[in-house]
Amino acid sequence: MQKKRYILLTGLFLGVLVGILANRNREYLINAQFIRNHLHFRKAMEVPERLLSSNRTMIFLAFGQSNAANYGGGTYDCHNNVYNFYKDELFHAKEPLLGPDGSGSSVWTRVADMVIDSGLYDNVIIVPIGIGQTSIDKWVNGDCRPILDKALAGLKKGNIKLSHIFWDQGETDNVDGTSKIEYKKKLNKLVDIFRNQGINAPFYASVTSYFPYNNTYPLGINPLITEAQIEVIKERKDVLWGPNTDSLNLAYYRADAVHFTENGLDVFARSWFKKIKQSAND
Numbered sequence: 001m002q003k004k005r006y007i008l009l010t011g012l013f014l015g016v017l018v019g020i021l022a023n024r025n026r027e028y029l030i031n032a033q034f035i036r037n038h039l040h041f042r043k044a045m046e047v048p049e050r051l052l053s054s055n056r057t058m059i060f061l062a063f064g065q066s067n068a069a070n071y072g073g074g075t076y077d078c079h080n081n082v083y084n085f086y087k088d089e090l091f092h093a094k095e096p097l098l099g100p101d102g103s104g105s106s107v108w109t110r111v112a113d114m115v116i117d118s119g120l121y122d123n124v125i126i127v128p129i130g131i132g133q134t135s136i137d138k139w140v141n142g143d144c145r146p147i148l149d150k151a152l153a154g155l156k157k158g159n160i161k162l163s164h165i166f167w168d169q170g171e172t173d174n175v176d177g178t179s180k181i182e183y184k185k186k187l188n189k190l191v192d193i194f195r196n197q198g199i200n201a202p203f204y205a206s207v208t209s210y211f212p213y214n215n216t217y218p219l220g221i222n223p224l225i226t227e228a229q230i231e232v233i234k235e236r237k238d239v240l241w242g243p244n245t246d247s248l249n250l251a252y253y254r255a256d257a258v259h260f261t262e263n264g265l266d267v268f269a270r271s272w273f274k275k276i277k278q279s280a281n282d
Contacts, residue, residue, distance in 0.1 A: 040098060044089035051083075052160055056122040058115055059085075059162050061129070061151065062108050063139070064169030064206075066259060067245065067268070068130030070095070070102030073255050074262030078109050080116040081123040088154040093126055099151075100130040107260070108166075110269035111276070118273070120280055127151060127162070135172045136186045140193070152197060162201040165194060166242065166272070170208035170229065171258070174215055174222040184228035191232070191239055204275060205229050206242035210249050212257045221246045240279050243271030 051057055062068055076095050084091045086098035093112065095105045112124035129151050131144055138144040155162065167190070173183055191203050209217075209225035217223070226246065233239050245268070251257070253264030260268050 042091050042094065042098065044091055045083075047090045047158070051123055051125075052158075054123070057125065058112075058121040058123070058164065059125040059127065059160060060108075060164035060166055060201075061127040061155075061162055062106075062166040062168070063129045063131075063148065064167050064208075065130060065134045065172055066102060066132035067107070067171075067208075068166070068168040069100035069128070069132055070097060070104050070106050070130075071132060071259040072105040072107060072262070072265045072268075073260065074105055074265070076105050076109050076265070078113055080113050082109060082112040082116070083123070083125045085125050085127045085155070085158075085160065088157060090125070093124075097126065097128045099128040101132055102130075104259070105262070105265060106130075107265050107268045107272065110265060111272045114269060114273040115276060118277065120277065125160070127155065130168070133172055134169070135176055135178070136169060136183060136190065137178075139169075140186050140189050148193065152194075152199070156197075162199055164276070165199075165201050165203045166206075167203065168206040168208055168242065168245065170206075170222075170225045171211040173225050174209045174211045174217070174220070175213075178225065180224040180228045183225055184232055187228060187232045188236075191236065195238070200238070202240050202279065203238060204240045204242040204272075204279075205233055207244040207246060210246040212249075219249065221249075240275070242275055243268070245271070 078093050082093040084093040084098050091098060093109050095109060096103055097106050100106060106128060108126050108128055112126060115121050115124055129147050134144050139148060194203065207226050207229050209222040210220050212220040233241055248264065248267060253260060253267060255261045
């Protein structure tokens with residue numbers, strides 16, 4: 001009888017513990033990140049040295065919040081040599097990408113195909129680490145910083161040199177009421193994380209603040225956030241213009257007024273590609 005009571009109490013304790021852990025990590029479990037981290041069943045490939053050393057290979061890190069992650073609509077299949085770097089291994093790129101959260105599609109596979117189709121590069125390696133609903137502070141000082149540090153350490157370990165860095169974020173800071181001074185300070189610190197590690201790839205910052213809920217700004221666009229982004233771009237030679245995503249706020253582009261539809265991702269990708277092509281021609 002005592003043994004049965006012990007087993008019952010142990011089972012109850014473990015059940016409560018599992019429940020607490022599941023609740024604390026519910027977003028990680030719900031959005032399919034857990035499945036992709038542990039049960040993606042994708043086969044890693046050997047990394048040819050010629051792929052990494054070729055100046056015909058574009059290697060970009062993409063991060064920020066949901067629109068830099070896997071929250072877009074529809075699906076997409078790459079038709080070129082596009083790869084996904086994840087946990088120090090290389091995979092053929094497939095939506096949803098390994099690394100970001102969200103269970104939908106990203107903009108980055110489309111961008112990669114456009115870059116190759118244009119002739120700018122022959123191959124693209126995507127290093128995606130975007131996480132939904134994240135503030136800039138989380139990437140500089142908070143719980144997303146280890147994600148960034150781990151990705152950079154993996155690239156260093158594999159002797160993989162970034163050619164581009166894409167930052168797309170601002171919606172959460174719109175809602176949080178982050179001041180212009182504070183956002184600008186954090187964005188400069190974020191860029192310096194790369195520079196202090198000797199990573200000199202151009203850092204593209206999107207102009208992004210649009211969020212139609214939980215704020216009183218006209219059309220949901222926060223000028224304090226966008227002015228901070230624009231000033232950093234103008235003041236630093238190592239920071240380049242990304243797209244103005246606030247201009248892509250029609251219902252045609254956004255399924256839930258926040259995340260991009262399949263057609264919206266096409267337009268979003270073209271906006272990124274134009275910035276990449278423009279800087280390549282400068």
